[in-house]
Amino acid sequence: MKKIYYLLAFVALAFTACQKQPIVPNxxxxxxxxxxxxxxxxxxxxxxxxxxxxxxxxxxxxxxxxxxxxxxxxxxxxxxxxxxxxxxxxxxGTPTIKLPDSVYKDVAYTLTNADYLLLPGNKYTDFSATQILSWLPYGPKTSAPVANQLAVLTFNYYAGTTTVQTFSYLYLNGAWQQIYMLTPAQYATVDRSSYNQFTSADDASLTAYLNAILKADLTVTATAKIGDIRYVSFNYYNSSKGTNQRVIALTFDGTNWITKSTxxxxxxxxxxxxxxxNSDISYTLIKEDYTYIGTKTTAGSDAARANVAQYPDFNISAATDATFWSDADLNAALIAVLVNKFKGTATLNQKYIVTYTVYSFGVTSNTSKTFVYDGTAFVVPK
Structure with missing residues (x-):
């Protein structure tokens, strides 16, 4: 009986081993x-x-x-x-920080005497810079943060002596951190001391203002290294949304603090x-490129440029359309983008593969064209 049992077991094992096992794709x-x-x-x-x-x-x-x-x-x-x-x-460039809610009244909070006692082991009604960071996970508005949540806290700040201060904190990459916040004196340096805030009228100059403020701050310039990031918190008024607290991420490029992400x-x-x-450079047009073609170039017809600035695609449906882009017009438009984007860094015989969106009889799709820099201009290769 024992021999029969062993024989059956061997046959079962052999049969199992011969079965084709499924392959799990990796x-x-x-x-x-x-x-x-x-x-x-x-x-x-x-x-x-x-x-x-x-x-x-x-x-x-x-x-x-x-x-x-x-x-x-x-x-x-x-x-x-x-x-x-x-x-x-x-x-x-530098990534844009998108806050879930930056309305000032929703992110601003002044600590009460009872709030200080929420920090385990604390018996005092003031905090050092380290203690306030330890307190944030216990705060009534900060104990359950979401990514990029902002908190503007006013509290008794202890640094040898106790003063009332207002600082900004950002929940970034899973932890609270203190970020750079403009002071009334800094608003004054750019002539915005009346309300200590910026408005939509400042949008075009905002990065320049913040760059000037950071460069004038010796505590910043003393340690600034290429690639350093400062998250800058400032007050901003919008006529439709009221008073907000905004955050912009600025990166030091060795000379200036810049904000750009493309x-x-x-x-x-x-x-x-x-x-x-690869030696070939691939580039896909973004919305700003279509706007550039539509407003800053002479490629195509007036109607075609207006259309591409409004809709980020090129109409190739029918030559009879007022907004039609011929192959020659497309070449001119894409070359204009290459000049705007790469003229300063292009090298002889460098190949550029440009991907763009076309519109044809109600359907949009992506296609590509190849250009070569001949040392003077971007041309279609022969």
Whole structure:
């Protein structure tokens, strides 16, 4: 009986082993895929924690992107073979901080005597800079924060002596942090001391004002390094929305504090076990490019330019349409964008692949054109 049992067990095991096992697909095992990737915050955080891009989720230049994106691709897709390709869209500049609710009366709070006692172990009615950060998780308005939540707190601040101060705090990347907040004296330096706030009339000059204020602050300039980010909190009045508290992220480029975030694209390929940037530069038009074509160029007809400024696509439906874009008109429009975007950095024989949106009989789709810089101008390759 024992021999029969062992024989049956062996047959069952052999039968099981011969069954075709299902294959679970794994994207990292694909040999030579062609990837299209827009970098998300988690992707930037594959970089070393000491890099500014890890914190800002953006690069300051194409050069930085070319240096760091191969590191991201290697970490994200560690098992891809040579000849794999990746078209990567990334942010250049400083990300925009979008607050869930920045109405001043909703984010401003003055601590009461009872509030100070919410901090475990505290017996005093004032806080140091460290204590207020420890208190925020217990505060009545700050104990259950959401991403990018702002809090403008007025409290008894202790730094050797006790004074009443108002500071801004931002819940960023899972933690509360104190951010830079304009003082009445700083509003005065840009002639905004009447109400200590900016208005919609200041929109065009706002970045310049904030840059001047930060550059004049010796506590900032003494330690500023390229890539440093300052989240600047300021009061803003809008006639339709009332008084708001806004936050703008500014990045130090070595000379000025700038705010700019635009998507750009580069193509990469894997060779000899490493990701390298392709010599071709891929660029996809963004809404601002269509506006630029419509308002700053002479490409196409007046009606076509007005149409593309209003709708971010080119009408190629019928030549009889007043807003029709011929192939020659399209070339002129795209070359104008290349001149605006890349003339300062273009090198001889550099190839640019430009992707744009067309409209044809009610349907929109993306298509591409290739141009080459001949040392003087962007031209259609022969």
């Amino acid at each position: 994207p990292n095992l694909a040999h030579t895929p062609s990837l299209t990737l827009t970098l998300a915050q988690a992707d930037y955080q594959m970089l070393d924690t000491s890099t500014y891009a890890y914190k800002s989720s953006a690069f300051l230049s194409d050069a930085d992107a070319k240096l760091n994106i191969p590191l991201i691709l290697a970490a994200k897709y560690p098992r891809l073979d040579d000849k794999s390709a990746a078209a990567v869209t990334f942010a250049v 998507p750009e694209s580069l193509s990469f390929s894997r060779a000899d076990g490493k990701w390298v940037v």
